[in-house]
Amino acid sequence: MEVADQEALVELSVHEGRTVEWAARLTPEAHDALVYARTTAVPTPWAEPAEHERLVELRPSQMDALRRYLSLTQRLRVPPAAGLAERVRTAYFDRAKNRWITCLAEEQATSAAYAFFLHSVHDSVAEANRFAREYGTVYHVDTSTGRLRPARLR
Structure with missing residues (x-):
């Protein structure tokens, strides 16, 4: 994740019409990590055990x-x-x-x-x-x- 510097915050504030105090953008690696996490099979606990x-x-x-x-x-x-x-x-x-x-x-x-x-x-x-x-x-x-x-x- 990249945190916006002061110059980017000023540009964002002008674009948004309000003061933007903090902003960040996903790096390509962070984006890939999110994509990977969504496709990784995560086991879930059983809702109900079998009868026995x-x-x-x-x-x-x-x-x-x-x-x-x-x-x-x-x-x-x-x-x-x-x-x-x-x-x-x-x-x-x-x-x-x-x-x-x-x-x-x-x-x-x-x-x-x-x-x-x-x-x-x-x-x-x-x-x-x-x-x-x-x-x-x-x-x-x-x-x-x-x-x-x-x-x-x-």
């Missing part, structure tokens, strides 16, 4: 934990649910909310809860707690068997 899915909004730290979990797929004994990697890959980032938005089926949400559990063992429990609080899915130790299992809180 729920809308999930993840904080960046949660998405980081999920991506880490998915990067280990070949080495894990409990693999991610089918389709979870695709949902993570195609998630929409809402800048205003600072959240990654996607839709997850129940099995995928349970798999995400498992990823957050694994994250809590080595790092922070905040991601698992937040997911449990907001979506009601958590992994915990069953006291009767001593084994880890998923649970619905709602």
Whole structure:
């Protein structure tokens, strides 16, 4: 963008019949950037999740934990649910909310809860707690068997 100098402002003021205090013109590069931005496909969040899915909004730290979990797929004994990697890959980032938005089926949400559990063992429990609080899915130790299992809180 080029900002008008004083001489251009005087000419514009005469042409407009009023005082022009500020003016700018798009440079060719700025014009091209606007054209490019209009043609770039921007993903949009889902209006409604499918019947068997729920809308999930993840904080960046949660998405980081999920991506880490998915990067280990070949080495894990409990693999991610089918389709979870695709949902993570195609998630929409809402800048205003600072959240990654996607839709997850129940099995995928349970798999995400498992990823957050694994994250809590080595790092922070905040991601698992937040997911449990907001979506009601958590992994915990069953006291009767001593084994880890998923649970619905709602």
